[in-house]
Amino acid sequence: xxxxxxxxxxxxxxxxxxxxxxxxxxxxxxxxxxxxxxxxxxxxxxxxxxxxxxxxxxxxxxxxxxxxxxxxxxxxxxxxxxxxxxxxxxxxxxxxxxxxxxxxxxxxxxxxxxxxxxxxxxxxxxxxxxxxxxxxxxxxxxxxxxxxxxxxxxxxxxxxxxxxxxxxxxxxxxxxxxxxxxxxxxxxxxxxxxxxxxxxxxxxxxxxxxxxxxxxxxxxxxxxxxxxxxxxxxxxxxxxxxxxxxxxxxxxxxxxxxxxxxxxxxxxxxxxxxxxxxxxxxxxxxxxxxxxxxxxxxxxxxxxxxxxxxxxxxxxxxxxxxxxxxxxxxxxxxxxxxxxxxxxxxxxxxxxxxxxxxxxxxxxxxxxxxxxxxxxxxxxxxxxxxxxxxxxxxxxxxxxxxxxxxxxxxxxxxxxxxxxxxxxxxxxxxxxxxxxxxxxxxxxxxxxxxxxxxxxxxxxxxxxxxxxxxxxxxxxxxxxxxxxxxxxxxxxxxxxxxxxxxxxxxxxxxxxxxxxxxxxxxxxxxxxxxx
Amino acid sequence: xxxxxxxxxxxxxxxxxxxxxxxxxxxxxxxxxxxxxxxxxxxxxxxxxxxxxxxxxxxxxxxxxxxxxxxxxxxxxxxxxxxxxxxxxxxxxxxxxxxxxxxxxxxxxxxxxxxxxxxxxxxxxxxxxxxxxxxxxxxxxxxxxxxxxxxxxxxxxxxxxxxxxxxxxxxxxxxxxxxxxxxxxxxxxxxxxxxxxxxxxxxxxxxxxxxxxxxxxxxxxxxxxxxxxxxxxxxxxxxxxxxxxxxxxxxxxxxxxxxxxxxxxxxxxxxxxxxxxxxxxxxxxxxxxxxxxxxxxxxxxx
Numbered sequence: 001x002x003x004x005x006x007x008x009x010x011x012x013x014x015x016x017x018x019x020x021x022x023x024x025x026x027x028x029x030x031x032x033x034x035x036x037x038x039x040x041x042x043x044x045x046x047x048x049x050x051x052x053x054x055x056x057x058x059x060x061x062x063x064x065x066x067x068x069x070x071x072x073x074x075x076x077x078x079x080x081x082x083x084x085x086x087x088x089x090x091x092x093x094x095x096x097x098x099x100x101x102x103x104x105x106x107x108x109x110x111x112x113x114x115x116x117x118x119x120x121x122x123x124x125x126x127x128x129x130x131x132x133x134x135x136x137x138x139x140x141x142x143x144x145x146x147x148x149x150x151x152x153x154x155x156x157x158x159x160x161x162x163x164x165x166x167x168x169x170x171x172x173x174x175x176x177x178x179x180x181x182x183x184x185x186x187x188x189x190x191x192x193x194x195x196x197x198x199x200x201x202x203x204x205x206x207x208x209x210x211x212x213x214x215x216x217x218x219x220x221x222x223x224x225x226x227x228x229x230x231x232x233x234x235x236x237x238x239x240x241x242x243x244x245x246x247x248x249x250x251x252x253x254x255x256x257x258x259x260x261x262x263x264x265x266x267x268x269x270x271x272x273x274x275x276x277x278x279x280x281x282x283x284x285x286x287x288x289x290x291x292x293x294x295x296x297x298x299x300x301x302x303x304x305x306x307x308x309x310x311x312x313x314x315x316x317x318x319x320x321x322x323x324x325x326x327x328x329x330x331x332x333x334x335x336x337x338x339x340x341x342x343x344x345x346x347x348x349x350x351x352x353x354x355x356x357x358x359x360x361x362x363x364x365x366x367x368x369x370x371x372x373x374x375x376x377x378x379x380x381x382x383x384x385x386x387x388x389x390x391x392x393x394x395x396x397x398x399x400x401x402x403x404x405x406x407x408x409x410x411x412x413x414x415x416x417x418x419x420x421x422x423x424x425x426x427x428x429x430x431x432x433x434x435x436x437x438x439x440x441x442x443x444x445x446x447x448x449x450x451x452x453x454x455x456x457x458x459x460x461x462x463x464x465x466x467x468x469x470x471x472x473x474x475x476x477x478x479x480x481x482x483x484x485x486x487x488x489x490x491x492x493x494x495x496x497x498x499x500x501x502x503x504x505x506x507x508x509x510x511x512x513x514x515x516x517x518x519x520x521x522x523x524x525x526x527x528x529x530x531x
Numbered sequence: 532x533x534x535x536x537x538x539x540x541x542x543x544x545x546x547x548x549x550x551x552x553x554x555x556x557x558x559x560x561x562x563x564x565x566x567x568x569x570x571x572x573x574x575x576x577x578x579x580x581x582x583x584x585x586x587x588x589x590x591x592x593x594x595x596x597x598x599x600x601x602x603x604x605x606x607x608x609x610x611x612x613x614x615x616x617x618x619x620x621x622x623x624x625x626x627x628x629x630x631x632x633x634x635x636x637x638x639x640x641x642x643x644x645x646x647x648x649x650x651x652x653x654x655x656x657x658x659x660x661x662x663x664x665x666x667x668x669x670x671x672x673x674x675x676x677x678x679x680x681x682x683x684x685x686x687x688x689x690x691x692x693x694x695x696x697x698x699x700x701x702x703x704x705x706x707x708x709x710x711x712x713x714x715x716x717x718x719x720x721x722x723x724x725x726x727x728x729x730x731x732x733x734x735x736x737x738x739x740x741x742x743x744x745x746x747x748x749x750x751x752x753x754x755x756x757x758x759x760x761x762x763x764x765x766x767x768x769x770x771x772x773x774x775x776x777x778x779x780x781x782x783x784x785x786x787x788x789x790x791x792x793x794x795x796x797x798x799x800x801x802x803x804x805x806x807x808x809x810x811x812x813x814x815x816x817x818x819x820x821x822x823x824x825x826x827x828x829x830x831x832x833x
Contacts, residue, residue: 110624110663187624187663273659274627281630282637291623374621378674381585381615381687382638383607528587 005129007122012130015104016137022103023138026096029465030089030167031146037081038153044477051075057476058083062317063347066207067472072234078159081150082232086166090227091203093142093167094174097135098195101178104131107188109264118264128259132179132252139171159233162241166227169244173223174199176251183258186267193298200302208309212316223247284384288392291370292363296400299359300407303352307408310348311415317344318421341423342431342496345412347471349431350489352408353439354468356401360443361460363397368450368457371529380528390451390523394516397443402436409433430495437508438488442467444515452522454529536563537596538685538716539584544593546579546740553579555740556593561685561718566711568731569720572825576740577720578618581689584718585615598685611640614678618689618720620670622662628673629658635677647680653702667694679706686710686717692726704729724817736824744824751820756789758813759798764806773798784808789815 045051055074058064064071069087073079105128108114114127147164151157178195185191202222209218209225219225226240262268280286289296318341367390370376379389409432413425446460470479470487484490488511491504539561546554554576561567571577582588583595586602586609595602600609622631632651636642651658654672665673671694678686692700700723707730711717721727727734728748735745744751756777762785770786771779775794780787790798815823 271661274625274630274661276627276629276658278630278633278637281626282633284638287623287634290626374617374619375623377582377585377587377617378615378635379638380587380606381610381613381617382635383610383640384638385607525589527589528582 005123005126007117007120007126008129008133011117011122011126012133015130015134019100019104019134019138023096023100023141026092027138027142027145030085030092030142031149033089033092034081034085034146034150034155034163035153037084038077038150038155040473040477041077041080045080048075054080054476062211062313062344063351063472065210066313066348067351069206069210069228072231076156076233077154078156078233081155082159082163082234086163086228086230086232087203087206087224089146089163089167090170090224091199093139093171094177094199094202094224095196096142097139097171097175098178098192098199100135100138101131101175102182102188102192102195104134105179106182106185106191110188115264124260125256128179128182128255131182132175132255135175135178136172136248139168139175142171143168156233158236162230162236162238163232165241166230166232169241169248170224170227172248173244173251176248176255179252179255180258183255183262184268186269186271189294190267190269193294197298197302204306204309208313212313284379284389284392285395287379288367288396292366292393292396292400295359295362295366296396299400300404303356303404303408304411306352306355307411308415310352310408311412312419314341314345314348314412314416314423315419315421317341318416318419318423339423339496341421342427342494345423345428346431346494346496348412349405349409349428349435350471350492351468352405352432353435353489354442354464354471356405356439357442357464357467359404360397360401360439361446361464363393363400364443364446364450364460365457367393368454371454374529376528386524387520390520394447394519397447398440401439401443405432405436405439424496427495434495434505435489435492437505437512438492440512441488441508441515444512444519447519448515448522449519450523451519452526537561538563538598539718540594540596541580541584542594544580544583544595545591546583546588547591553740554583557737557740557742559735559737559742559745561716562733563684563716564711564714565732566707566717566719566730568727568734569718569737570722570727570734570821571720571737575737577737578689579740580737581615581687581718581720584687585610612683613685613687614639614681614683615687616671616674616678616689616691618693620667620674622665622670622673624661624663626662627659628656628662628665628669631662631673632658632677632680635674636681639681639683642677642680643682647676650676650680650706653706654699668696668699671695672699675703675706679710684715686715688717689720690722691719692721692723700726724821728817736821738825748817752814753792755815755820755823756791757795758787758789758811758815759802760785760787760811760813761802762786762808762810763802764808767802767805770798770801770805773801 045054051074055071058071058074067087068083071079071083074083108117108127117127143164146167147160150160150163174195177198178191181194182191185194202224205218205222206224206228209215210228219228223244226243229240230237258268281290376389380386406429409429413428416423416428417425442464445463446457449457449460467487467489470484471489474484474487474490488508491508493500493502493504537560539559541557541559544554544557545552557576557580569577579588583590584597584602586606589603598609598612602609622628626634632647633642636647654676656669656672656676662670671691675691678688692703695703704726707717711730719727719730731748733745733747734751735742737743766784767781767786770776773794774797775791776798777789
């Protein structure tokens with residue numbers, strides 16, 4: 001190692017110490033995901049009848065296959081856990097690996113740290129090797145921790161090991177993807193958004209292939225699809241793991257080739273010189289737009305695509321549903337009063353709403369990053385009142401996701417309409433619109449936290465995770481209404497229902513106002529970050 | 532007695548961060564039309580004081596008046612009348628230097644186009660480059676140009692020349708003198724003594740969050756020691772025992788020492804009795820002044 005990558009050992013040691021604290025939460029989340037399935041399974045589905053009911057529900061609800069893929073052997077805790085954790089866990093493992101690689105390589109070039117390090121006895125490929133090495137090591141640790149915890153709560157040895165191996169393999173592959181995008185992007189931010197977009201696309205393709213009839217071949221297009229073919233607790237295949245690890249190796253070798261073909265701290269994709277004079281960036285609103293330009297563009301396009309894809313999915317499912325009366329009956333028995341297709345649409349829109357909240361919270365987090373990098377000082381040293389500066393980003397954080405949601409709802413409606421789905425297309429858009437207040441409450445949390453108490457800002461991400469868990473598992477685990485009601489999305493009425501209950505929106509509005517007031521008054525009052 | 536026209540008037544300002552006392556009963560003022568050198572070791576509280584003046588930090592106690600108003604409440608009106616150059620300029624990575632200058636100028640309520648063009652040329656800044664590709668010195672230039680091209684009454688400069696090359700440093704001094712001639716008030720925090728010496732009317736020295744010394748350079752000098760080197764006809768015996776004499780050394784007939792200001796008169800009388808052949812008396816340099824201030828208070832603190 002020392003010969004191939006001079007300076008690897010000391011660099012790796014320092015980096016891994018700092019990395020542990022940032023990686024631990026990811027490992028904890030994925031481990032929790034697995035452990036809770038075991039606990040929930042025993043607790044909520046104690047009898048065989050319960051389990052058969054569960055298997056039937058999972059088998060027919062397309063929203064489930066979209067997120068989790070098909071279930072295998074759902075009459076065992078291992079099967080249930082594999083269904084629940086494989087896709088999501090692999091997704092999170094990929095995210096974790098991407099963030100580690102970008103943080104350790106490209107971000108350090110941007111901050112100048114890598115230059116200092118690079119001037120010492122360090123080889124050309126060493127810093128990339130440290131980043132990838134760290135991500136791979138973290139993926140392996142993730143695998144070991146999850147495997148041991150699953151076995152500890154009574155998981156089957158083979159299926160637990162294979163499921164854990166899927167997480168590790170996903171981490172390794174996406175570390176390789178990030179290693180490549182780090183060579184392409186001009187900034188760390190570009191590199192990580194390219195890699196996460198790729199990960200998101202892989203997840204989406206896999207979900208589509210799992211949900212839509214006759215598209216199983218598409219699973220081959222993405223490494224996440226390969227991992228699905230492991231079928232832990234079912235077929236228990238090993239080769240998909242090996243295939244993914246092989247891909248990871250190839251990706252990293254390509255990244256190594258690219259790294260020697262580019263200049264330090266510059267991506268391979270060229271950047272254009274800037275304008276000599278400011279056009280629209282001559283006030284706080286223009287600046288906020290400019291700073292948030294690429295996330296706005298990326299997310300808007302992503303939502304357009306998501307809407308389109310889901311539109312096709314609805315069309316495909318609409319046909320299946322209308323031909324199968326039993327599915328309709330089963331779905332209706334599961335608490336759905338409305339049309340099963342619309343029930344599915346409403347679930348999809350809730351998931352889109354949660355993704356939109358990620359977009360909005362990301363916008364607010366970017367403002368906080370600006371503050372930490374001392375770029376808020378010079379603005380506030382101008383004739384700018386704090387609420388105005390805060391508003392410039394809050395507006396983007398609220399309007400951006402709302403527009404994205406409407407756009408993707410409209411795309412869904414449009415595609416569904418032209419594919420001749422028997423559903424009122426306007427209602428899809430309407431449903432998307434009335435969901436906005438709930439999404440705003442999730443974003444409002446980050447507005448309140450960053451405004452008033454930035455040290456607790458990560459709570460905003462936690463709230464999103466919570467909303468997701470409650471939305472997806474709340475009904476399945478038959479949680480009490482007051483627990484499900486913690487998620488703002490639970491209060492959104494279904495426009496296709498016989499008598500939609502609009503009072504929930506009023507509550508959401510009140511909470512939102514409270515959060516906004518807390519955020520704005522907090523930001524006006526507190527010290528601007530000391531660094 | 533009419534109070535002097537104070538642009539900045541800080542009294543008993545205290546600011547605490549968690550467990551550290553950043554500003555400890557700080558009292559200082561900037562008079563209209565003067566350049567005040569703001570000196571102090573790293574971490575003494577210079578930037579914290581400036582950030583309170585800018586309303587970025589809230590004072591725990593004490594009063595701060597900026598241009599006659601309250602810097603915490605009247606941000607928008609007061610900031611139209613001042614410009615700020617931070618010590619460590621962090622530019623927006625994706626914005627060009629030209630865009631940053633326009634933005635900062637406009638946020639302040641507009642900039643003087645003629646002056647902008649003139650400054651860009653004088654500081655030889657390539658305004659099309661993106662923020663992250665600038666070197667430290669060039670980032671500093673962007674902030675300095677943005678500050679100087681607006682018509683404001685007050686300039687708050689926090690180590691404005693760190694990173695500038697000597698040529699640009701000279702341009703900077705020239706421009707500051709021009710601003711001063713226009714009657715602007717300037718708070719200049721700096722570690723470069725020659726810069727302070729060349730520009731400042733008065734200086735104040737901050738240490739551990741307190742102002743420990745304020746005055747004109749002459750006043751400060753008169754409060755400290757004078758360095759004396761003399762060649763004497765008759766070998767001195769009792770001189771080192773004179774009050775106020777420090778760092779005494781005698782090499783052959785050549786004597787050198789430093790003498791406290793208040794004992795200088797008596798010392799010279801004694802010296803004259805030994806027959807002075809040559810005499811060099813030097814006021815302390817600003818560096819020495821600075822070092823002695825830090826040293827003294829460090830000893831006091833200990």
